[in-house]
Amino acid sequence: MAVQLVISGDADLFEIVGLSLRVSLSATLLACLIGFPVGALVAISRFPGRGAVLVLMNALMGLPPVVVGLLVYLHLSRSGPLGFLGLLYTPTAMIIAQTILIAPIVAALSRQVIEDLHAEYAEQFRSLCLSRMQTVTALLWDARYSLLTVGLAGFGRAVAEVGAVIIVGGNIDHLTRVMTTAIALETSKGDLALALALGLILLVIALGVNAAVQGLRMSARRQAYV
Amino acid sequence: MSNAQIATFSPTAQRVTTDPCLLPLRVRDLGLKCAETSILHGLDLDLAPRGCTVIMGPNGAGKSMLLKLLHGLIQPTAGRIEWGGKSPTEVTARQAMVFQKPVLLRRSVGANIDFVLKARRKPLTQRDSLLEHVGLLHKARDPARRLSGGEAQRLALARALASEPEVLFLDEATASLDPASVKAIEDIILDASARGIRIILVTHDIGQAKRLADDVVFLQGGRVAEHSAARDFFPNPQSPAARDYLNGRLVF
Ligand SMILES: Nc1ncnc2c1ncn2[C@@H]1O[C@H](COP(=O)(O)OP(=O)(O)O)[C@@H](O)[C@H]1O
Ligand SMILES: [Mg+2]
Numbered sequence: 227m228a229v230q231l232v233i234s235g236d237a238d239l240f241e242i243v244g245l246s247l248r249v250s251l252s253a254t255l256l257a258c259l260i261g262f263p264v265g266a267l268v269a270i271s272r273f274p275g276r277g278a279v280l281v282l283m284n285a286l287m288g289l290p291p292v293v294v295g296l297l298v299y300l301h302l303s304r305s306g307p308l309g310f311l312g313l314l315y316t317p318t319a320m321i322i323a324q325t326i327l328i329a330p331i332v333a334a335l336s337r338q339v340i341e342d343l344h345a346e347y348a349e350q351f352r353s354l355c356l357s358r359m360q361t362v363t364a365l366l367w368d369a370r371y372s373l374l375t376v377g378l379a380g381f382g383r384a385v386a387e388v389g390a391v392i393i394v395g396g397n398i399d400h401l402t403r404v405m406t407t408a409i410a411l412e413t414s415k416g417d418l419a420l421a422l423a424l425g426l427i428l429l430v431i432a433l434g435v436n437a438a439v440q441g442l443r444m445s446a447r448r449q450a451y452v
Numbered sequence: 453m454s455n456a457q458i459a460t461f462s463p464t465a466q467r468v469t470t471d472p473c474l475l476p477l478r479v480r481d482l483g484l485k486c487a488e489t490s491i492l493h494g495l496d497l498d499l500a501p502r503g504c505t506v507i508m509g510p511n512g513a514g515k516s517m518l519l520k521l522l523h524g525l526i527q528p529t530a531g532r533i534e535w536g537g538k539s540p541t542e543v544t545a546r547q548a549m550v551f552q553k554p555v556l557l558r559r560s561v562g563a564n565i566d567f568v569l570k571a572r573r574k575p576l577t578q579r580d581s582l583l584e585h586v587g588l589l590h591k592a593r594d595p596a597r598r599l600s601g602g603e604a605q606r607l608a609l610a611r612a613l614a615s616e617p618e619v620l621f622l623d624e625a626t627a628s629l630d631p632a633s634v635k636a637i638e639d640i641i642l643d644a645s646a647r648g649i650r651i652i653l654v655t656h657d658i659g660q661a662k663r664l665a666d667d668v669v670f671l672q673g674g675r676v677a678e679h680s681a682a683r684d685f686f687p688n689p690q691s692p693a694a695r696d697y698l699n700g701r702l703v704f
Contacts (some may be wrong), residue, residue, distance in 0.1 A: 349556040352525050354571055355545040364567065368558045408566070450597035451558040 228422035239420065243427055246404040249314030249317055250385040257384075258377045260325070261332025266362045268333075269340035271438075283337065286330030295393030298323040300396065315396040320404070323390040328380040335376040340365050371446035375439050382435045386428065462601050474535040474546055475501040475650055477522070483530030484517055484674075491517050492674040495531070499667075500539050504641070504651035506661045506682070509671035509698060515654045519673065520620050522652065548612035549621040554604045561599065561607055562592040568614040578614065586610040586640060602633025608678035609640050612648075620644060626660065638663060658698065662686055670694040 229272075231239055268279060300306050302314040313319045343365055344351075351361050366373065388406035395402035397411055405424045412421040446452045479497040483490070488704045491513045499505055507515050520526045522533060524544040533586060535543045565579045581590040586606040587621055591599065612620055622641070628633045634657070641664060642645050645651045654660055661668065665682035670691060678691040 323660060347555060347557075349520075349525060349551070353523060353544065353547075353549045354568060354569055356543065360571055364557070449595040 228426060230420050231423040232426060239357040239423060240404055241400065242403050242408050242424065245317060245402070246385060246406075247405060249320045250324060250381055252321045253328060253384050254377055254381040254391055256321070257332045257380050258330045258373075260265045261337050261376075261380075262366055262373060263362065264329075265295065265333040265336030265338075266340045266366055268364070269337045270312040270344050270358070272362055280337075283330060283334040287334050289327060289330065291327055291387040291389030292393065294323055294327045295372065295390035298326065298390070298394045299436050314394065315398060315402055317395070317402060319394040320391045320402060323394045324384040324387070327390055328384050331383060332376055335379065336369070337375055339369050339372040339376065343369050354432075364415075368451075371442055371451055374442055376434050378442075383430060385431060464574045473501070474538055474543060475499065476536075478534040479522075479531070479681075480534075481531035482508060482518075482521065482528050482533065484514070484521060484526070490519070490674060491511060491531075492528075495674070495676055497669065497676055498680065499650075499652070502648070502650065503666035504645050504664050505669060506665035507652065507654045507668050507671060507696075508656070508658075508661060508697065513671040514674045515671055516623050517547070517595070518650065519623050519654060523547055523619075523621050525549075545615075546617060547619040547621065548615050548617035549623070550605070550608045550612050552624040553584055554608035556596040556599070556604055556607060559596060560593050561588055561596050564596045564611055565614050568611050572615045574614065574616070578599075582610045582614055584612070585643075586701045587636065600633075602629050602636065605629060605633070605637060606640070613640075613644060617649060619650040620623045622651070622655075624654055624656065626655065626657065634660065656696060670697070 266281070268276070284377070299314070301308045302311070302319055303309055315323070344361075347365065347368075351364070356364065356443065386406065388410055390398075391402070391404055392407045392410065395404070395407065397403050397407040403411075405428050409421045409424045409428070412418070412424070443452065454495065477497070478500040479495060482492055482495040482497075484492040487505060495518070507518065509515055517526070521528055524540050524547075536544070559567070562579055562583065565582055566576055568574075569576050569578060578639075580589060580592070583592055586609055588599075588603060588607055588610065591603065596604070599607060609625070620641075625635050627636070638660060641651055641653070643666075651664070653664065655664075662682070667681050668685040669677065670677055670678040670685075670689070672691075672693040677693045678685070678689060680690060684690075685694070686698070689698055
């Protein structure tokens with residue numbers, strides 16, 4: 227029955243899947259826009275307190291989604307500092323929450339990737355007298371395959387989390403209902419067919435992300451770009 | 453592998469001739485300490501404005517460190533390096549260095565050249581003539597890190613030349629290459645030298661040193677043991693250390 231739902235192209239189902247992808251892909255994009263440069267800058271800089279920053283970045287990687295959801299909720303709720311924006315229970319709020327959730331992951335992982343690459347390039351770059359900006363952009367570009375993998379890891383985490391989006395999105399039908407929150411709801415209501423169908427799609431997405439990572443790695447290795 | 457075709461590479465942008473050049477080089481009482489270990493000490497060196505200087509000496513003598521100091525990649529802990537009174541950043545920018553293990557970007561062969569041309573605000577049109585100069589034009593689209601050892605080092609050389617340096621450093625650039633690749637690289641070095649680029653290179657290859665050197669600096673234990681013209685050094689080395697080295701005896 228679950229498979230039938232997927233195959234028959236149930237409109238509600240695809241609306242939910244569509245919103246899920248829209249929210250998590252947007253969050254991933256934003257998290258990469260923030261996380262890549264931050265990771266690269268920390269990777270190539272030496273400053274007092276750097277060790278503490280690294281510890282903090284790694285700690286933020288493990289942020290529990292419900293805590294992120296709660297914090298964003300507190301800021302966006304009517305009485306919160308950003309309440310006037312009226313963003314609570316909108317897809318935008320969900321994107322914000324997921325961005326906060328995965329930006330540290332993207333930053334911490336890309337910091338590691340870029341630092342390793344910089345260890346190899348540093349002397350050559352100093353010889354070329356590159357500016358900090360030129361160094362960062364060159365490193366980001368040369369680490370592109372690894373960074374895509376990092377981005378995909380962030381997306382995988384975003385699309386599978388439920389705690390943050392359910393708090394700031396509210397799981398409102400046709401508005402903020404995504405795959406994970408729908409699965410939670412339908413399971414508690416006893417509509418296992420829809421829950422299973424969504425679970426199946428989520429699984430396929432997870433597999434797809436992993437396959438994409440694998441494919442990227444292989445094509446990069448073929449060209450000796452890793 | 454075929455030899456590099458030495459096509460003439462003529463830089464489009466003329467060097468500003470009114471600008472006083474980096475040379476001659478004056479090094480006085482140079483010292484380098486790394487974590488309590490003294491690597492170079494009391495090193496004096498004068499290099500003439502033109503020609504090819506070969507730095508020789510046993511492993512661990514401090515040759516690589518000296519090159520990095522001269523190029524401004526690391527700072528000395530004592531003494532002075534004077535490149536015509538230029539500021540350290542300007543000195544580095546007007547020089548180029550080829551390392552023993554070429555550090556190639558994860559891009560195509562052509563993009564590796566473009567990278568330097570862009571960084572130095574030189575016209576990208578120079579790329580093809582540079583690649584042709586080192587015999588790699590037909591590989592312009594290949595991934596740089598798929599090149600053979602000799603090709604990779606030729607690309608590193610082309611990239612170094614792309615910045616139109618006044619001084620070119622090479623640190624054991626032909627170690628571990630086959631004779632044809634060594635010859636190709638030596639030809640490029642000789643051509644660069646003939647065009648007025650000051651060459652300073654480290655090698656253990658005595659044949660290569662004889663082929664390229666105008667003068668030889670022999671380093672031992674972090675000091676200059678001998679600095680003489682190549683025509684004097686090889687037939688008649690003055691220092692016992694250099695004599696032992698040339699005869700294949702271990703130097704302590
Ligand atoms: N980071 C470092 N810390 C301490 N000693 C170093 C360091 N790097 C190199 N050395 C030492 O400096 C000496 C000179 O090294 P190097 O210039 O690489 O010698 P070479 O003449 O073989 O190029 C060696 O004895 C080496 O062990
Ligand atoms: Mg060395």
